[in-house]
Amino acid sequence: MEHAGKLAVVAVGGNALIRDKHHESIPDQSREAALTVHHIADMIAAGWNVVITHGTGPQVGFILRRSELALEEIPPVPMDYADADLQGGIGYMFLKALYNEFRTQKLDRKAVAVITQTLVDPHDPAFADPSKPIGSHMDEQTAHRLASRQGWVVKEDAGRGWRRVVPSPLPKTIVELAAIKTLARAGFVVIACGGGGIPVIESEEGGLTGVEAVIDKDLASSLLARGIGADLLMVSTGVEKVAINFNRPNQQWLDRMTLADAKRHLADNQFDKGSMGPKIQAVIEFLEGGGRMGLITDPPNIGRALAGKTGTFIVRDGTSPSTVQH
Secondary structure, three states: OOOOOOEEEEEEOOHHHOOOOOOOHHHHHHHHHHHHHHHHHHHHHHHOOOEEOOOOHHHHHHHHHHHOOOOOOOOOHHHHHHHHHHHHHHHHHHHHHHHHHHHHHHHOOOEEEOOOOOOOOOHHHHHHHHEEEEEEEOHHHHOOOHHOOOOOOOEEEEOOOOEEOOOOOOEEEEEHHHHHHHHHHHHEEEEEOOHHHHEEEEEOOEEEEEEOOOOOHHHHHHHHHHHHHOEEEEEOOOOOOOOOOOOOOOEEEOOOHHHHHEEEEEEOOOOOOOOOHHHHHHHHHHHHHOEEEEEEEOHHHHHHHHOOOOOOOEEEOOOOOHHOOO
């Protein structure tokens, strides 16, 4: 039986769980998860069905650093296993926070975390040119020694030292899509696609194998949102609204963009490729795939944004952002 209410995918960045370099511990991240969930719960209380996705960028770095420090004693942690580990760990943070929030607000809702695999193309050009830095910075000698020993690709990272790099292929299919859709439509709050999903490739016989790669969380969230027929893709980030000419004297905050506006601004390099760019691209793909509306804002303003009072709405044509409430 379906649960009445519109369906939204809310994409939360992994950096949202780390306030600053002095608050990186797991208890610190749990407290930040609780704050984020408090704002999402207001959305759920208003009648939305919600799937929460989350990044794992900083946390993957922590796991791999621990693995590097222990290389003399135990085998290294594979990337796909690290992704699965974090889907469980961060999923637990969100599950606990949602349980407590539902209890406080007296909401009759339940949450579930789904370990999610994302299929990628083994022939994706990203595999021929790994470019996504992961793990810790190293001096050149250490980097080449570990690369030789572990089969890594290492590159110099903008004058800050050397780092391991892995491919970042495009997501093609969310393997657990049907389960996520069924749970969300039944009224469960689903945590899924952590870190963009665990990257897997399919053999000629149809079996799945994990690969050493990183999938962009926002692009995977967009693919998921299209697949489950979401009404809204909300990308939670560190700013209240999107801006063009960011950090320039003529900076302009945007309340609303059409799909055409978003594509034009992206083509004009208005959005940094390492931060806002993928978020805009994710919303563009969602709208082009039949999605109704995208929204970009920060967690404390989720409620106000849904009421049309802040945030940046991205729509296909002349749709009014205020219709997101109804």
